[in-house]
Amino acid sequence: MKKERHARIDLRKLREERGWLQWEAADKLGISRSYLSGVENNKRGVSLSLMESIIRVFGIKYEDFYDKNTGFGEN
Numbered sequence: 001m002k003k004e005r006h007a008r009i010d011l012r013k014l015r016e017e018r019g020w021l022q023w024e025a026a027d028k029l030g031i032s033r034s035y036l037s038g039v040e041n042n043k044r045g046v047s048l049s050l051m052e053s054i055i056r057v058f059g060i061k062y063e064d065f066y067d068k069n070t071g072f073g074e075n
Contacts, residue, residue, distance in 0.1 A: 009065050012040040014058045029053045 015025040026036040030053060038044030046054070046065075055062060 009046070009054065009060070011036070011054065014054075014060070015040075018058075025057075028057045 011025075015022070018025075020028075022036050022040075023033045026033040029036065029050065031050065035044060039046060039050075051062075051065065054060065
């Protein structure tokens with residue numbers, strides 16, 4: 001059975017580097033605080049629209065979501 005791979009980014013680290021509380025980051029991303037918590041704890045996935053918001057709000061690149069060697073984030 002193939003191991004499923006997903007785009008990954010340490011959203012908690014990005015948020016904490018900016019000194020933002022969960023509710024502040026969630027507000028900037030246009031999602032609820034509980035959804036952000038789920039993403040940070042790997043209980044919820046990142047949709048394409050959320051990925052676009054993360055790129056815009058945190059000023060990162062699309063490529064930052066993916067491992068440089070495999071093209072995918074590690075699960």
